[in-house]
Structures are given as structure tokens and as C-alpha cells.
Amino acid sequence: MSKRHLHFLLAATAIVATLSLLPVASVAQSDAKTGKGKAGQKENAADFQSAPTPTGPAPKMPDGKPDLSGVWTPGLSFTQMGQVPLQPWAQEVYKQRRDTLSKDDPEGHCLPAGVPRISPFLQKFVQTPTLLVILDEGNIHSYRQVFLDGRPHLDDPGPLWMGDSIGKWDGDTLVVDTKYLNDKTWLNGQGLPHSEDLHVVERIKRPDLGHLELEITLEDPKTFTKPHTFTRTYLLRPTWEIQEYVCNEFNVDAEHLVGK
Amino acid sequence: MRFRFKVALATGFTLFAAVAPILAHHSFAAEYDATKTVTVKGTINKLSWVNPHAYVFVDVKDANGKVTTWAFESLSPNALSRQGWNRNSLKQGEEVTVEGYMAKDGKPLADGSIHANSRAITRSDGRKVFVGSSADDVTYK
Numbered sequence: 222m223s224k225r226h227l228h229f230l231l232a233a234t235a236i237v238a239t240l241s242l243l244p245v246a247s248v249a250q251s252d253a254k255t256g257k258g259k260a261g262q263k264e265n266a267a268d269f270q271s272a273p274t275p276t277g278p279a280p281k282m283p284d285g286k287p288d289l290s291g292v293w294t295p296g297l298s299f300t301q302m303g304q305v306p307l308q309p310w311a312q313e314v315y316k317q318r319r320d321t322l323s324k325d326d327p328e329g330h331c332l333p334a335g336v337p338r339i340s341p342f343l344q345k346f347v348q349t350p351t352l353l354v355i356l357d358e359g360n361i362h363s364y365r366q367v368f369l370d371g372r373p374h375l376d377d378p379g380p381l382w383m384g385d386s387i388g389k390w391d392g393d394t395l396v397v398d399t400k401y402l403n404d405k406t407w408l409n410g411q412g413l414p415h416s417e418d419l420h421v422v423e424r425i426k427r428p429d430l431g432h433l434e435l436e437i438t439l440e441d442p443k444t445f446t447k448p449h450t451f452t453r454t455y456l457l458r459p460t461w462e463i464q465e466y467v468c469n470e471f472n473v474d475a476e477h478l479v480g481k
Numbered sequence: 482m483r484f485r486f487k488v489a490l491a492t493g494f495t496l497f498a499a500v501a502p503i504l505a506h507h508s509f510a511a512e513y514d515a516t517k518t519v520t521v522k523g524t525i526n527k528l529s530w531v532n533p534h535a536y537v538f539v540d541v542k543d544a545n546g547k548v549t550t551w552a553f554e555s556l557s558p559n560a561l562s563r564q565g566w567n568r569n570s571l572k573q574g575e576e577v578t579v580e581g582y583m584a585k586d587g588k589p590l591a592d593g594s595i596h597a598n599s600r601a602i603t604r605s606d607g608r609k610v611f612v613g614s615s616a617d618d619v620t621y622k
Contacts, residue, residue, distance in 0.1 A: 297619060300622075326507065341619075411621065464559040466557060466559055472533055477596065478507055
């Protein structure tokens with residue numbers, strides 16, 4: 222090993238040792254020697270996982286449409302919804318859930334998150350010309366199928382945990398329309414409610430290799446006084462993979478969630 | 482030598498990229514009391530590498546020699562593994578110091594062990610493992 226290599230190795234080891242002790246929200250310093258974009262680049266508040274986000278043009282499908290495939294992290298953007306204008310009953314429910322410290326969150330009981338709620342766990346997008354599959358590592362393992370083959374929505378399949386999703390291209394933006402969601406899921410960890418009339422439209426763009434931009438509109442006149450739109454940015458993690466997360470294996474928490 | 486250098490470098494960058502999000506599938510505040518911190522010294526009884534949270538069982542001996550088992554909830558196995566830890570990061574019988582928070586309901590787990598949440602475990606050589614707690618989870622804040 223050359224002296225230069227040794228120095229580099231020592232420096233890398235020191236950085237790793239330091240980083241492994243850092244609080245989670247910290248952002249790593251850049252190391253230009255990775256050759257994989259700017260390591261630890263502080264892109265926005267969402268980039269709290271300190272991994273490099275690759276740069277370059279977004280990949281295309283053989284038919285010329287953008288390919289959204291990849292392993293994505295939402296970083297902190299999963300918490301950012303803005304102020305949702307609520308009907309009085311919904312304000313009351315929201316307050317009650319916050320006052321009891323989210324003890325009744327369906328996710329605490331290993332139930333699906335619904336749409337569009339996500340957690341900071343990874344999501345894997347797998348796209349074919351006629352289907353987009355979104356594999357959610359957690360909070361519980363779940364999947365979404367977004368049909369791109371032109372089919373209409375199902376004819377009232379009854380309330381579903383993850384809804385019925387169809388997608389259409391608007392230029393380079395995939396517009397995903399989701400209906401038939403049940404009213405059991407919360408829209409966030411604090412307990413934001415919704416009704417079975419919730420209609421979700423996600424406009425998904427991949428402006429470059431490393432980023433996925435989502436503009437999400439919630440329509441639910443029973444719950445919201447007007448439609449609400451917010452955005453999320455996902456970051457590509459090309460060297461990461463989704464992993465097992467079998468929530469019900471040893472969920473001893475459920476019986477100890479007492480709230481206040 | 483070149484090979485070893487590359488392996489070391491790869492390991493380094495794996496860890497470099499692996500500072501993972503803290504999260505739980507439940508509200509920390511609904512289950513644990515952030516104001517009731519605890520530090521216990523004992524020996525590893527067992528490490529349960531299970532979902533949705535790994536559990537670390539620690540035997541603590543009092544002045545009279547009586548042994549009490551504590552059960553500390555840690556992060557999820559996938560969150561721990563992205564930070565470079567695995568089920569061999571703690572060995573049965575080794576001495577550790579665990580910092581954590583007590584459960585709110587004061588009730589033991591089904592096996593009788595005292596229920597708490599860990600935020601860091603220090604091994605006898607001073608090295609910290611399993612650092613992080615759902616107390617830092619931003620989902621519920």
C-alpha cells in the first residue's frame with residue numbers, strides 16, 4: 222500500500238468512525254474522491270441520510286417515457302404536508318389523536334399506511350411500459366400497483382387500504398389517480414383524518430437521475446374545506462436495497478401504547 | 482494489499498453512506514417517558530434480532546446478588562444494519578452499559594423483564610453500538 226493510499230485510508234476510517242457516532246439528523250461532509258456525485262451534499266432538509274445522490278440525466282423507457290425505477294428514500298420530506306384546511310369534525314378528531322400522543326396510530330398495530338402516507342423507510346419503484354409497482358419496505362411491507370395500460374378505475378371495489386391507482390402520462394409527468402381508500406388510515410403520524418371519499422392525485426417527475434419530485438393533491442370535501450397540495454422529493458440510493466421488515470413478528474408495543 | 486485496501490475502502494463507504502433514519506412504527510411518547518431516563522450496567526442475556534424493533538435483554542445484579550432482566554427496545558433490524566450493526570454486534574454474557582428511557586405503563590413484558598427503550602449501548606471497550614432511539618423519530622413530531 223502506498224503512503225498516499227494509507228493516508229487516505231486513515232482519513233476515511235476516521236470519517237467513518239466519527240460519522241457512526243453522529244446524531245442521525247447530521248449531514249456528512251463531502252468527499253470528492255467517491256466519483257459518485259458529491260458525497261454528503263446537503264441538498265435540502267430531506268437529505269438527512271448522508272449518502273451521495275447521483276447526478277446525470279433521468280433514464281428513459283424504450284418507448285421514450287421517463288423510467289421512475291430505483292430505490293428511493295424520502296428523507297425528511299415525508300413529514301412535510303403543510304397546513305391542511307379541516308372541517309370542524311376533522312379538527313376535533315385530529316386534536317384528540319394528538320392529545321393522546323398518537324397511541325392509536327394504525328401503524329403502531331402494523332396496519333398499512335394507506336395513500337399517500339409514507340415513512341422514512343425506502344421505496345422501490347419498478348416500472349414496465351404498462352405497470353408501475355411501488356414496493357414499500359415499511360412501515361409495514363406493502364405494495365402499490367399503478368396501472369399504465371389505459372384501464373379505468375375499478376367499479377367500486379369497496380374500501381381498500383392502498384386504494385385503486387391508475388396512471389397516465391402528461392408529457393414527462395406521470396399522473397397517478399387513486400380512489401377507494403378506507404377511512405381507517407391516518408394521513409400522518411399525528412393523526413390527520415380523512416374519509417372514504419379521499420381522492421389522491423400524485424404528479425411524479427424525475428428531473429434527473431437522482432431525484433423524484435412528487436406533487437400530491439388531496440381532495441376530500443367531507444374532511445377538507447378545500448383541496449390541499451404539497452410536495453415531496455425522493456433521493457435515489459443506487460447502492461441500497463429494500464430489506465425485510467415484518468412488523469407483526471414481535472410487536473409487543475401494541476399493548477404498551479398508553480398515551481399520556 | 483491492494484485488495485485489502487479496496488475492501489477497507491468499500492467498508493468505509495458503506496458505513497459512510499449508512500447513517501439511517503431513526504423511526505419507529507409507533508409513537509415513542511405514547512409508550513415511553515422521555516423524562517424518565519435510566520442507565521443500567523449488566524451483562525447481555527440475549528439479543529433478539531426481530532421486527533419491528535430489535536430487543537436487547539440485559540441481566541442486572543443488585544448488591545445482594547439478585548439478578549433482574551431488563552428488556553430494551555432498540556431500532557428496527559434494517560435501521561440497525563444500515564448503520565453497520567448486526568446480530569453479532571453484542572455477545573451473550575458481555576458487559577454493557579445501556580442508556581435509555583422507562584416505559585410509561587411500568588408493566589413488564591410477558592416474560593417478566595423490565596421494559597425500557599435504549600438510546601445507546603456501550604461495550605466494555607468504550608465502543609457504542611445500537612446508537613439511536615425512536616425518541617428521535619420525526620414521524621410523531
